[in-house]
Amino acid sequence: MSESQFTISSLGKELQAQRTTAVAATRQCVERINNTDNQLNAFITRCDDSAFQDATAADARLSAGSAATLTGIPLGLKDIFSTKGVRTTCGSKILDNYVPVYDATVVERLRAQGAVIVGKLNMDEFAMGSSNETSAAGVCRNPWDKNHVPGGSSGGSAVAVAAGQVVAALGTDTGGSIRQPAAHCGVVGLKPTYGRVSRYGVIAFASSLDQVGPITRTVDDCALLLEAIAGYDPRDSTSVDCPVPDYQAHLRDGVTGKKIGLPREYFIEGLDPEVKRAVDDAIEVYRRLGAELVPVSLPHTDYSVACYYLIATAEASSNLARYDGVRFGVRHSSGGGLIDMYQQTRSAGFGAEVKRRIMLGTYALSSGYYDAYYLKAQKVRTLIRQDFHNVFEQVDLLLTPVAPTAAFKIGEKTDDPLQMYLSDIFTIPANLAGTCAMSLPCGFDAAGMPIGLQLIGKPFGEGEMLQTAWAFEQATDWHTRQPVL
Amino acid sequence: MNTRYETVIGLEVHVQLTTATKIFCGCSTAFGQAPNSQTCPVCLGLPGALPVLNREVVNAAIKAGLATNCRIAPYSIFARKNYFYPDLPKGYQISQFELPICEHGWLDIGGEEFAAKRVGITRIHMEEDAGKLLHGSSAGSLVDLNRACTPLLEVVSEPDMRSAAEAIAYLKQLHQIVVYLGVCDGNMEEGSFRCDANVSVRPVGQVELGTRAELKNLNSFRFIKQAIDFEVERQIELIEDGGKVIQETRLFDPDAGVTRSMRGKEQAHDYRYFPDPDLLPLEVSDVWIDEVRAALPELPGQKRQRYEEALGLPAYDAAVLAAERPVAEYFDALVVLHKNPKLCSNWVMGEVLGAVKENDVAIVDCPVTPTLLAGILKRIEDNTISGKMAKTVFTTIWQSGKSADEVIAEKGLKQVSDSGALDAIIDEVIAANPTEVAEYQGGKDKLMGFFVGQVMKASKGKANPGLVNQLLKERLSA
Numbered sequence: 035m036s037e038s039q040f041t042i043s044s045l046g047k048e049l050q051a052q053r054t055t056a057v058a059a060t061r062q063c064v065e066r067i068n069n070t071d072n073q074l075n076a077f078i079t080r081c082d083d084s085a086f087q088d089a090t091a092a093d094a095r096l097s098a099g100s101a102a103t104l105t106g107i108p109l110g111l112k113d114i115f116s117t118k119g120v121r122t123t124c125g126s127k128i129l130d131n132y133v134p135v136y137d138a139t140v141v142e143r144l145r146a147q148g149a150v151i152v153g154k155l156n157m158d159e160f161a162m163g164s165s166n167e168t169s170a171a172g173v174c175r176n177p178w179d180k181n182h183v184p185g186g187s188s189g190g191s192a193v194a195v196a197a198g199q200v201v202a203a204l205g206t207d208t209g210g211s212i213r214q215p216a217a218h219c220g221v222v223g224l225k226p227t228y229g230r231v232s233r234y235g236v237i238a239f240a241s242s243l244d245q246v247g248p249i250t251r252t253v254d255d256c257a258l259l260l261e262a263i264a265g266y267d268p269r270d271s272t273s274v275d276c277p278v279p280d281y282q283a284h285l286r287d288g289v290t291g292k293k294i295g296l297p298r299e300y301f302i303e304g305l306d307p308e309v310k311r312a313v314d315d316a317i318e319v320y321r322r323l324g325a326e327l328v329p330v331s332l333p334h335t336d337y338s339v340a341c342y343y344l345i346a347t348a349e350a351s352s353n354l355a356r357y358d359g360v361r362f363g364v365r366h367s368s369g370g371g372l373i374d375m376y377q378q379t380r381s382a383g384f385g386a387e388v389k390r391r392i393m394l395g396t397y398a399l400s401s402g403y404y405d406a407y408y409l410k411a412q413k414v415r416t417l418i419r420q421d422f423h424n425v426f427e428q429v430d431l432l433l434t435p436v437a438p439t440a441a442f443k444i445g446e447k448t449d450d451p452l453q454m455y456l457s458d459i460f461t462i463p464a465n466l467a468g469t470c471a472m473s474l475p476c477g478f479d480a481a482g483m484p485i486g487l488q489l490i491g492k493p494f495g496e497g498e499m500l501q502t503a504w505a506f507e508q509a510t511d512w513h514t515r516q517p518v519l
Numbered sequence: 520m521n522t523r524y525e526t527v528i529g530l531e532v533h534v535q536l537t538t539a540t541k542i543f544c545g546c547s548t549a550f551g552q553a554p555n556s557q558t559c560p561v562c563l564g565l566p567g568a569l570p571v572l573n574r575e576v577v578n579a580a581i582k583a584g585l586a587t588n589c590r591i592a593p594y595s596i597f598a599r600k601n602y603f604y605p606d607l608p609k610g611y612q613i614s615q616f617e618l619p620i621c622e623h624g625w626l627d628i629g630g631e632e633f634a635a636k637r638v639g640i641t642r643i644h645m646e647e648d649a650g651k652l653l654h655g656s657s658a659g660s661l662v663d664l665n666r667a668c669t670p671l672l673e674v675v676s677e678p679d680m681r682s683a684a685e686a687i688a689y690l691k692q693l694h695q696i697v698v699y700l701g702v703c704d705g706n707m708e709e710g711s712f713r714c715d716a717n718v719s720v721r722p723v724g725q726v727e728l729g730t731r732a733e734l735k736n737l738n739s740f741r742f743i744k745q746a747i748d749f750e751v752e753r754q755i756e757l758i759e760d761g762g763k764v765i766q767e768t769r770l771f772d773p774d775a776g777v778t779r780s781m782r783g784k785e786q787a788h789d790y791r792y793f794p795d796p797d798l799l800p801l802e803v804s805d806v807w808i809d810e811v812r813a814a815l816p817e818l819p820g821q822k823r824q825r826y827e828e829a830l831g832l833p834a835y836d837a838a839v840l841a842a843e844r845p846v847a848e849y850f851d852a853l854v855v856l857h858k859n860p861k862l863c864s865n866w867v868m869g870e871v872l873g874a875v876k877e878n879d880v881a882i883v884d885c886p887v888t889p890t891l892l893a894g895i896l897k898r899i900e901d902n903t904i905s906g907k908m909a910k911t912v913f914t915t916i917w918q919s920g921k922s923a924d925e926v927i928a929e930k931g932l933k934q935v936s937d938s939g940a941l942d943a944i945i946d947e948v949i950a951a952n953p954t955e956v957a958e959y960q961g962g963k964d965k966l967m968g969f970f971v972g973q974v975m976k977a978s979k980g981k982a983n984p985g986l987v988n989q990l991l992k993e994r995l996s997a
Contacts, residue, residue, distance in 0.1 A: 116560075116567040124566065136560050138567055235560075235567040242796035270569050271798050349796055352599050355610020356564045360662065376603055399601070399791035408793060 039516060040201050042107050042255040049096055049106045056092035056106030059201075060085050060150050063108040067152070067199045070519050073180055076193040078113045078171045079121050079154040088150040095148050103258055105148035110200035112191045113154040113171075114161060115141050115246075116235035120151075124237045125159040125169040125187075128357045128383025130364050138235020139270070140204060140246050140263045147262055152200050156190030159385045160354065161211055161239040163187050164457045167448055168387040175444070176219060177517040178483055182441040185215030191249045192219035197519060202250040202259050206236060208243045209342050210436070210461025213473035216249050217486020218441035220475045220515065222256045222503070223249045225461075227493045228468035229274035231260075232267030238353040240346035241272075243465040252513055253474060253504040257281035260496060279497045289505045290324035292498075295429035299335035300460055306439040312477030312485040313435045319509050320433070325502075328429050332421040335463060337414050339455055342462045344398045344411035351395030357383060390451065415466050422467040426492045431499055434460050436473045436486035460488060469493045474503050475512035484512075524720045524758075526751045527728055528686045529678035532693060533671050534703045535648065535711040536579045542647050542670035543570030543613065550709060554653070554663035562668035564608030569797050572597075576670040577620070577801065579702040580645050581811040583672055584621030586696050586818055587640050591808050595620045597645075597798045601791045605662050606650040614673075616792040619644035620801065626696075627820075628688040638689050639677030646671050672702070678717065678728060683747040687740055690714060695819045699844045707738050718747055719764065720754045729754070730764040734778055736771045746771040750778050822847050830860035839868050845882045846872070849889055856893035859900065866892060870913050878917075887916050894923035902983055903927060904934050936983040941974070941990055944982070948973045949994065959995055967991065 040048070040059065048054045064082055071077055085108065092106035111117065114124050116134040118141075123129045137145065144151065156174040158166055166174045166189025174189045176182040177197040184193045188205030192215035195203050205212040207225035216223025224247045231246040238244060248259035258281075266275040296317065301310065317327055359365035359379030366378035384392070398407040425432065437457055447454045464471035469490060476487035487506070491499030507513055541548055544561035560568035584591050598616035621643035629635035650667035654660050674693060680686045694712055698705040705712050714737050719729035734750055737743045749771075754764050769778040794800075817825070819841045826837035840850045849871065854863045871892065875882050887895075895912050898904045904912060904927060915926045927933055935941060948970060949956055959966040967988070974987045 116565070122566070129566070132566070134560075134565065134567075136565070136568075233567075234569050237566040238797075240796075269571060271571050272569075272796075348793060352601050352611050352791070352793070355601060355603065356566070356608060358603060358605075358610060360605045361563060361608065362565065372605065396791065399793055401789045401791070404791075404793070 039198055039251075041252050042104065042202055042250065042258050043252070045107055045201055046103060050101060052096065056089035056096065056150060057086060059106065060089040060108050060152070063152055063200055066197070070177075070197055070199060073175060073519065074177060074193050074197055074199075075172055075174045076156050076190040076197065076199060077110075077153045078123055078125070078156050078169075078190070081120055081151055081153045084120070085150050085152050088148075092148045092150060102147040104144060104262055106150060107201050108150045108152045109144060110152050110155045110191060110194045110203040111141065112157050112188050112203065112205045114157060114206050114237045115154075115204065116237065117141055117151070117154065120154065122154065122237070123170065124161070125157040125171060126383065126385070126388070127170045128363050128379070130170070132363050134235075136235060139232035139267045141235065143263050144204075155188075155194055155203060158187035158189065158211075159388050160237070160350070161187040161206060161208055161244075162350070162387050162391050164210070164214060164454050165442070165444075165447065166190065166215070167444065168385055170385060173444055176441050176483070177519055178220065178441070179481070181443055182483060183218070183444050185218035185437075185441060187211040187215075188223075188249065189215045192216050192221055192223065195219070195221045195249050195251060196517060198516070202248060202255055204246060204259075204263070205249050206239075206244055206246050207461075207465065208239050208245075208346060209465050210458040212247045212249060213436050213461050213471060213486065213488060214458060216473040217436035217475075217488075218484065220484030220512070220517070221249055221251055222253055222472065222474050222513065223247065224256050224260060224472035224496070224500075225464065225470060226260060226264065226496055227470040228465075229272055230264050230470070230494065230496065232265075232270040232273045234267055234269040238349075240349040241353060242349060243342075243346055245465070253500055253507045254285065256472070256503075257285055257500045260500075274494075276494060281497050281500050284497055284501050285504050287501055288323065289320060289502050292325045292431075292502060293328055293429040294320055294325050294502070295328050295330035295425055295432045297330050297332045297335070297425070297432055297434060299332055300434035304438055305435060306479070308479040309435050309437070309439060309485050312479075313433075313487060316476045316487045316506065317433065319506055323505055323509060327433075330425045330429060330432070332418075332425055332463065334414065334417045334421050338418060338463045338466060339459055341411045341414040341418065342458075342466060343394065343455060344407050345415060345466075347391045347395030348398045348408050349395065351392045351399065354384075354388070354392055359383075387451070418463055419467045422463070422469055422490075431492065431495065431502060432490040434488045434490065436460060436488040440479045440481070440483035440485055464490050470496050470499055472499055472503060474507060475515075476506075476510070477512060478515075523723055524755050525723050525725075526681055526747075527678045527719045527721065527731075528680040528683075528747060529717040529731075530676045530680070530686060530689065531715045531717070532674040532690065533713040534583070534674060534697050536576060536670040536672060536702050537704055538573060538575040538579065538670055540573060540575075541668040542573050542576045542645065543668050546668070548669045552665055554661070555665060557665040558667070562608065563664060564610075570613060570795075572798060572801065573670065576645055577803065578811055579670070579700075580620045580643060580672055581803065581808060582700045582702055582815060583674070583697060584624065584643050585808070585812055585815060586700055587621075587624040587626055587643070587674070587693070589621035589624030589640060589643060591803060592618060592620050592622065593803055593805075594618065595801045595803070597795045597801070598792045599795045602788050604649070605660070606652050606664075606667070608650065608664060608667055612647060612649065613795055613798070614646035615644035620803070626689060626692050628685060628692055630684060630688045632684040633682060633688075636679070636685070638679045638685075641675045641677055643672055643674050646673060678719075683744045683751075686716065686747060687744055690740065690743065692819075695842065699816060699819055701816075707740075710738065713738060714743055716743065716747055718750045718754070720751055720758070730766050732764065732766070732778070733768045734771055735768060735781065736773075742771055742773050745773070745776050746778055749776060753778065816844065819844075819847075826860075830854065832860055832864050836861075836864045836868065840864060849882050849885070852889035853892055856889060857896045859896065862896055862899070866896065870910065874913070874917060886918075886920055887913060891916050891920075891922060898923050898927060902934060902936055902985070904932055905980070905984055908932050908934065908980060932981065934983045935978055935981045936986055938986065938990060941978070941982055941987060944974055944977045945987075945990055945994055948977060956995065970995070
């Protein structure tokens with residue numbers, strides 16, 4: 035096993051025992067990136083120099099015996115996190131030259147633990163996409179088959195972890211943007227409960243849906259990284275002041291007697307038969323492990339995608355108003371005055387998908403349409419949230435597929451935005467409901483592309499969800515497979 | 520003014536709050552600092568930055584709401600008002616739209632020019648201010664975001680006012696209240712208290728409102744009156760000439776004294792208000808409201824009423840004393856120490872206000888503190904010094920900070936109230952002025968003043984004038 039296949043826990047043990055150094059681990063990652071990223075394009079900005087500085091500092095801390103869980107662990111960040119002094123583009127031309135003056139709260143927390151930040155990872159522009167094809171930095175490729183998309187929007191994060199370029203990464207998930215690429219790349223991805231992790235310094239797409247989460251090789255790592263970033267932040271009014279549990283404490287408690295719901299609305303026509311088979315196999319695994327599988331219903335599931343594309347675009351249309359060329363970012367102007375500057379800057383700076391969503395959202399909020407679209411969507415959202423509330427009275431968590439298909443081919447859906455939007459059909463409801471959900475590897479299709487299993491937990495039920503995921507991971511070996519590069 | 524038309528005025532007032540920090544970040548709100556020196560990722564609208572509500576702003580809003588008889592909403596919501604302008608960093612202003620913090624209030628106004636009436640207050644909401652554009656630099660237009668994100672209250676009245684005089688009375692009272700509450704410095708020139716006026720006219724007797732114009736750039740009470748009067752005349756003339764008033768925003772030009780069209784309804788923005796997902800709904804408990812209510816100062820209206828009813832002061836005195844909180848507090852402190860309200864009132868309105876104005880000091884810094892002044896008033900009432908002497912004592916205390924008794928003793932200003940000592944002086948005066956004595960006794964009563972003056976002069980001002988009067992009368996009528 036090469037060092038590139040280290041996990042947070044295995045590398046952590048090596049570092050603590052001083053059998054290797056953070057500098058060596060970082061060098062391993064940098065070499066892996068050098069060898070693979072011309073094929074994969076997972077990185078938008080590399081931080082080799084500062085990464086080695088981080089690693090040197092981490093080694094000093096390790097020698098001094100004051101190391102934390104993440105000290106010396108090479109990590110990647112989706113290019114949506116504000117990083118002081120490191121260019122942050124959010125996958126957009128409009129931020130091509132933007133260098134933030136401050137760190138996001140989650141970045142501060144990683145730095146405080148002594149993590150090594152290796153670089154900023156590719157993503158769909160402003161996190162708007164399900165394939166990483168809308169990135170201004172170009173498409174990022176799936177390491178299992180480079181003609182396939184990695185999923186999105188946190189495509190670069192999933193690819194970098196799957197390809198061993200970093201040990202783990204952070205992504206963001208607004209409608210599935212952590213879980214879907216994690217599934218497509220055969221790694222573990224977790225979207226926490228809304229409010230569990232601070233959004234301060236995370237470039238907003240849809241503020242009421244966005245949430246930061248880990249993408250890792252194992253469930254164990256996912257628990258470790260989540261614990262490091264979770265917790266109340268007074269700088270984010272929507273973060274919740276609720277203690278962060280020790281996720282390791284009950285990780286290995288098993289699933290005997292646990293009630294797992296199978297929502298019938300997620301096992302529908304259009305679900306790829308190979309995906310269905312893999313998920314059915316996973317259900318069998320849980321049955322064998324002693325869980326009780328219960329058919330349940332989330333009756334408003336059908337409205338999720340429509341509801342999501344009204345709320346997310348409405349919020350985005352407002353969130354993206356600040357990209358006006360006045361204070362930061364790329365300005366285009368031919369000297370024709372203010373309106374001209376706005377129009378040229380935004381016309382040249384935003385890509386087609388971002389423009390489409392700004393227009394959709396602007397329309398949904400417009401005078402005369404607000405009640406019919408935005409307000410109606412909010413009411414539907416309440417019904418969807420109630421569906422989850424009701425079902426969690428019957429079961430402990432839910433099991434579903436992550437996406438209707440495995441990773442599709444690059445270019446396959448770019449001309450059909452509606453088809454693209456439907457690839458998030460199983461992941462969107464958890465964002466609308468604000469609850470936690472995660473993806474873990476559960477098989478491969480005939481073409482050798484990974485398939486993901488989704489667990490949806492109760493609000494702030496990350497601990498129980500991780501415990502359930504860990505039991506599956508122990509019983510299977512899907513997570514041990516590595517793409518050949 | 521044409522009497523066949525009725526004027527209808529509603530006012531929107533922006534009150535800039537005096538909190539130490541901004542409404543959604545920790546930056547200072549101090550005025551007049553170097554451009555962009557008081558900014559951070561939040562008020563610059565940098566990607567990823569998030570607003571956090573300043574609790575002091577909510578306290579100020581509750582204070583203003585309680586002082587204007589509003590209902591304080593237990594649950595209110597911040598909304599985004601979306602529009603593009605370079606002084607608006609996020610491309611939207613965080614304000615309140617549906618569910619503001621205060622609703623259904625009122626103020627009673629009264630004046631010499633109109634009958635007392637009640638003006639409704641539709642709502643008070645919290646919002647952030649925008650930055651400032653600086654034009655005319657060689658580098659083009661520049662943006663200063665120090666003011667961005669500073670807290671404002673917007674106070675919206677019902678269209679209940681029927682003349683510029685009523686509008687001014689309402690504004691002055693609102694101004695007095697927010698300054699009294701300490702939530703606003705009230706400086707209109709610096710824009711701390713800004714007003715937009717919605718003005719329309721309608722034929723007397725008509726129920727429906729006429730089409731309104733919104734007047735902006737009204738940064739003094741005088742301009743507000745000028746702008747409203749001009750606008751009313753303009754609208755009446757327009758209608759009389761067969762034209763129609765259009766709904767539009769008009770800018771007041773103080774040099775020309777006219778209002779000019781700025782933008783019409785067809786150019787009006789669609790602000791696409793929606794609840795700000797970055798801020799939770801604001802919940803204000805009864806306990807919180809009660810805490811704020813308990814800490815409210817006595818308001819100007821309550822003070823006026825107390826001065827008139829409990830202290831028996833004339834309405835004029837009550838209005839002057841209550842107009843500014845520091846003056847009222849000076850008076851309140853004094854009247855506790857010296858329980859002759861009218862004498863206290865005379866001295867505060869006369870000597871104290873005169874002296875602080877002449878010396879250009881704030882009344883809180885007046886060297887003659889209420890305690891020192893009470894010492895003077897005590898010596899007037901016990902006839903130790905005359906009122907006239909007291910003014911000299913006041914001036915001496917202003918310079919020295921000594922007590923009244925010290926000054927009286929040092930300068931030998933103690934009034935002569937000993938009739939034996941005075942008799943001697945009176946004897947001299949009578950002996951020296953036989954002609955006047957004869958005239959007085961012949962019926963020329965006015966000469967009493969002359970005799971008093973002579974005695975006062977001979978006593979170097981120390982004689983007790985009341986006693987002198989009494990003694991002279993006895994002696995001259997003998």
